[in-house]
Amino acid sequence: xxxxxALGRVVLVLLxxxxxxxxxxxxxxxxxxxxxxxxxYVLQRPVFEVFVRVKGDVSAGEFELVLAQSMKPADxxxxxxxxxxxxxxxxxxxVDKNGRLTGFSGGAEDKVSEAxxxxxxxxxxxxxxxxxxxxxxxxxxxxxxQPLPQELADYKARHRQLVDYLKRLERTLTAAEVALTKPIQxxxxxxxxxxxxxxxxxxxxxxxxxRFRVPDKMVRLTxxxxxxxxxxxxAQSAWIVIALDDRTESPR
Amino acid sequence: MNRNRSLLCALMLAVLSVACGTTLxxxxxxxxxxxxxxxxxxxxxxxxxxxxxxxxxxxxxxGELKPLAAVDAWRVLVVxxxxxxxxxxxxxxVLDENQLFKKVEVKSTAGAEAAANTxxxxxxxxxxxxxxxx
Numbered sequence: 001x002x003x004x005x006a007l008g009r010v011v012l013v014l015l016x017x018x019x020x021x022x023x024x025x026x027x028x029x030x031x032x033x034x035x036x037x038x039x040x041y042v043l044q045r046p047v048f049e050v051f052v053r054v055k056g057d058v059s060a061g062e063f064e065l066v067l068a069q070s071m072k073p074a075d076x077x078x079x080x081x082x083x084x085x086x087x088x089x090x091x092x093x094x095v096d097k098n099g100r101l102t103g104f105s106g107g108a109e110d111k112v113s114e115a116x117x118x119x120x121x122x123x124x125x126x127x128x129x130x131x132x133x134x135x136x137x138x139x140x141x142x143x144x145x146q147p148l149p150q151e152l153a154d155y156k157a158r159h160r161q162l163v164d165y166l167k168r169l170e171r172t173l174t175a176a177e178v179a180l181t182k183p184i185q186x187x188x189x190x191x192x193x194x195x196x197x198x199x200x201x202x203x204x205x206x207x208x209x210x211r212f213r214v215p216d217k218m219v220r221l222t223x224x225x226x227x228x229x230x231x232x233x234x235a236q237s238a239w240i241v242i243a244l245d246d247r248t249e250s251p252r
Numbered sequence: 253m254n255r256n257r258s259l260l261c262a263l264m265l266a267v268l269s270v271a272c273g274t275t276l277x278x279x280x281x282x283x284x285x286x287x288x289x290x291x292x293x294x295x296x297x298x299x300x301x302x303x304x305x306x307x308x309x310x311x312x313x314x315g316e317l318k319p320l321a322a323v324d325a326w327r328v329l330v331v332x333x334x335x336x337x338x339x340x341x342x343x344x345x346v347l348d349e350n351q352l353f354k355k356v357e358v359k360s361t362a363g364a365e366a367a368a369n370t371x372x373x374x375x376x377x378x379x380x381x382x383x384x385x386x
Contacts, residue, residue, distance in 0.1 A: 020335040021277075021289070022343060028286045043292055044351055045283065046323040065303060069322045071350055075284055077292055101351060104291050107342030107359070108335060223299065223325055242317065244301035 022106050023089035025080040038080035039093050041101035045074030050219045050240060053211040054159050066211075067221075067242055073098065155212040162210060166203045172196060214240055274341030274360035277332045283325070290332030294351040295324040323350050333358060 031040065046069045055064040076099075081091050094103035173196040180189050220227065223244045280295065281288060301317040335341035340361035348354040 020341075021332050022291070024291070026288050026291060028284065028288075028292075043294065043328070044323075046294075046325050046350075048325075065305065067301070067303075067317060067320060069320070071323065075292075077288075079291075101291075101293070102347050104345040105342070107333070107340070109340045226326075241304040242301055243303075244299040244317075244320065 020108060022091075023082055023108050024091055024106055025082055026077055027080075029076055029078045031076045034078075036078070038078040039095075040076055040078045040099065041093065041095050042073045042099040043075045043077060044071035044100060046070070047072055048221050050214040050221070050242065051211045052155075052214065054156070065240070073100070077101075155210075159207070159210055162203060162207050166200065166207065169196060169200045169203060173200065274333055274335045274358060276343070276356070276358045277334050279330045279332075280327050281330050283328050285328060285330070288328075288330040290330045291345065293329050293331060293345065293347060293353065295327050295329045296352050297322060297324040323352065329353075331356075335360075 025038075029040065049068045049070060051066050051068070053064060053066060079091075079093055081089070088109040090105075090107060092103075092105040093101070096102050173193065176189060176193050176196060179186065180193065186192075218240055220241045221244070222242070225243075277290065279290070281292070285292065299317075299320040299322055301320065302314065303317060304314045331343070331345065333341050333343045340359075342357075342359040344355070344357040344359075345353070346355035
């Protein structure tokens with residue numbers, strides 16, 4: 001018995017008026033209380049940090065003010081999979097060892113035609129784009145060289161110590177390498193040079209990362225007129241106020 | 253008459269499927285959104301800013317910050333796809349270490365042929381019915 005054409009048209013028009021989404025449901029959950037009903041992932045939340053660091057030669061006594069952003073785990077989302085009528089669905093969720101979402105793949109292959117009337121499928125188009133590489137999350141105070149004060153004296157002294165230590169190491173290494181070229185050599189010279197080179201490498205890394213974090217109580221950071229809660233300042237006679245504006249927006 | 257209506261129906265289905273296929277939907281929401289309609293990822297933003305610094309013993313300084321390419325502290329993106337009937341759709345997201353888009357790929361299969369074949373089958377059914385009626 002053949003189905004009525006009129007009924008077929010009604011069914012197809014109704015189906016055609018319906019749009020399908022990803023075959024998943026997403027909701028924010030409290031991982032400490034909510035029962036697990038799907039695959040969970042962590043969405044990181046940015047926090048801001050303000051610090052100063054030596055600029056150029058330490059003897060010049062110049063510092064620069066730096067605003068940096070780092071990411072901390074925050075919201076937890078749970079993904080449930082639900083199939084659509086008359087479709088084959090597939091979902092792939094990738095998270096790293098800390099539960100952060102790193103990749104997602106999901107979609108549906110339509111089976112309406114197979115279900116209603118025998119037919120065939122067709123593959124046509126694909127589209128994609130690459131986002132630009134994300135630059136370093138650091139904004140440096142432009143053209144500002146801040147001669148900062150007693151609060152940074154210890155930081156500056158330590159920085160000078162490190163720089164002086166590095167210079168001594170480099171001089172010692174040079175002398176050891178010269179000694180190695182002489183006819184009579186110290187049996188331990190090669191090992192000494194290896195240790196010196198490693199120490200120089202470590203010291204350079206230490207100097208590069210050496211910085212003075214401005215205490216939160218001294219910082220008041222606002223974004224678009226709103227104070228960032230993590231760094232809200234209490235009443236202090238000393239402060240650093242940084243006001244940020246959301247200048248550009250792009251979904252990419 | 254039935255034959256003409258069926259032909260029109262088949263043409264409409266084909267046109268609709270060609271026009272729609274699968275589309276990427278990117279929306280914004282507040283950070284911490286409870287019931288998003290899609291996958292939630294971080295949002296890219298560029299901040300500009302100024303600072304006003306007052307440290308005891310130094311006095312007051314102020315200036316401009318270089319633009320800060322960063323993660324939006326307030327809003328997130330909600331990503332989904334909208335797929336019409338007869339169309340197949342796939343969404344692939346790859347995120348970087350800050351959970352920002354690194355790669356987004358949408359595969360959209362317009363269901364024109366499927367819709368046309370479906371409409372043709374209906375048309376044939378209607379024609380058969382007309383013949384039987386006649």
